[in-house]
Amino acid sequence: MGIGWTATGMGWPLSTARAAGEIQLCLEQHPVQDSFVQAPSGQMPVHVPAGTVFNYAGHAFGPAADPLDRAHANPDGDGWRGISSAEETRRRNLQMEDIGGDGTYHRPQAALVTTGAVTLSRSHPCARMGASALLSPDWTWTMDTIPARPDMYFQVYGTLRDDHLDPTFNDDNDPFQRIAARGGINAVVTQTVDQAVTLNSPDQP
Numbered sequence: 001m002g003i004g005w006t007a008t009g010m011g012w013p014l015s016t017a018r019a020a021g022e023i024q025l026c027l028e029q030h031p032v033q034d035s036f037v038q039a040p041s042g043q044m045p046v047h048v049p050a051g052t053v054f055n056y057a058g059h060a061f062g063p064a065a066d067p068l069d070r071a072h073a074n075p076d077g078d079g080w081r082g083i084s085s086a087e088e089t090r091r092r093n094l095q096m097e098d099i100g101g102d103g104t105y106h107r108p109q110a111a112l113v114t115t116g117a118v119t120l121s122r123s124h125p126c127a128r129m130g131a132s133a134l135l136s137p138d139w140t141w142t143m144d145t146i147p148a149r150p151d152m153y154f155q156v157y158g159t160l161r162d163d164h165l166d167p168t169f170n171d172d173n174d175p176f177q178r179i180a181a182r183g184g185i186n187a188v189v190t191q192t193v194d195q196a197v198t199l200n201s202p203d204q205p
Contacts (some may be wrong), residue, residue, distance in 0.1 A: 004038075010088040015055055021130065021132065023188065024064050024127070025186065025187040025191065026126040028065060044121050046121070046185070047176055048114070049114075050114055051169075054114075060152060061099070064186045073116045108134070110143040111136070112133060113132055113134045132193060133145065133196035134199060136198065144194075146189050155187075165199060
């Protein structure tokens with residue numbers, strides 16, 4: 001459903017808003033296979049619009065292009081090759097946090113919104129751009145400052161369109177919608193995001 005929103009301390013449109021923070025976003029790629037996830041050649045390039053919303057997705061063990069380090073995954077999909085047993089234990093514990101298997105872990109309620117547009121392609125699969133934190137009581141996003149941490153990654157959740165959040169990606173003819181629906185665009189914060197915009201419910205002024 002769409003939720004009306006108001007910008008706190010920033011002007012519309014987002015493309016002209018001043019961002020205090022930076023993210024790197026990348027098409028997901030498995031370097032071992034040298035292939036882009038769910039993005040055959042006919043689905044390039046990918047235009048990522050201003051107002052794209054990224055939701056916290058979990059712990060990252062690799063770069064934004066391969067946050068779960070699938071490049072070093074064992075062929076049977078269980079664990080990773082070429083890492084120490086201590087590192088593998090650490091990663092498995094973090095995975096348990098991400099799937100809710102650790103009751104003491106509080107998942108970051110964090111989201112980001114881009115302040116500009118960018119086009120990603122096979123020759124330019126990553127880009128850096130401005131972003132703001134996104135707050136919403138409806139979507140339970142509460143972090144107004146999101147630190148620059150390479151061990152946290154975000155995935156596309158929706159887009160802001162005509163003052164509403166649209167979380168649907170149902171047009172497979174649109175390269176952006178197709179790859180976003182399959183979790184194929186990731187982001188990490190490269191410069192701490194310390195400005196926020198707020199989404200309000202439709203019945204709020």
